[in-house]
Amino acid sequence: MEFKKCVETRRSIRKYKPVKISHKDFEDIIELTKLSPSWKNSQIARFTLIEDDGIKNSIAQTCVNESKNNQITISNAPNIIIISYIKGQSGFNNDGSFSTTKGDRWQMFDAGVAASTLCLAANSKGFGTVIMGIFNEDKVSQIIHLPQDQQIAALIPIGLPDVVPKCPPRNPTKSIITYL
Ligand SMILES: Cc1cc2nc3c(=O)[nH]c(=O)nc-3n(C[C@H](O)[C@H](O)[C@H](O)COP(=O)(O)O)c2cc1C
Structure with missing residues (x-):
């Protein structure tokens, strides 16, 4: 799919056909996702595919x-991707101190960059996604037995879209640009 079309047609999808994603399609999407830029190429993002309905x-x-709404979306999604990251690398010096005044926030930045690539890669293969920020991080970590060295960034339900949502309104381009 052409890049412009891929960006323009990606929407947050909250209703899916009842078809699970294959490992091949999931791995194809992660092959593209892992090309995302990251802090010093630290590549801290990790991807857990929830296939088990339980x-x-x-x-x-x-x-x-x-x-x-998130409860309904997750219940009806065929699969959920949990995007997590390895703690203590992105934004950190070797001695464990922060590299910048942003502290540990580069970790979420890296995960966000990866999430964006993932959603676009999924769209290019016909899959719908929605990035979810509202969830109880501790409870999800417990349920999926998240390794101690990781933290969850977001949940991303994924599946074949069963809706074609309109693009929610965007700010006028000139209103979000500053030239100095
Ligand atoms: C960081 C972040 C958190 C989000 N959290 C949720 C969420 O918890 N539930 C949800 O349905 N959508 C969530 N969204 C999706 C946004 O609502 C959506 O991207 C926005 O309305 C624009 O629509 P579009 O993605 O179709 O362009 C989130 C998006 C981002 C980037």
């Missing part, structure tokens, strides 16, 4: 109580 339903029932 685990998925447990996340839906216990980890997103603050958002009924």
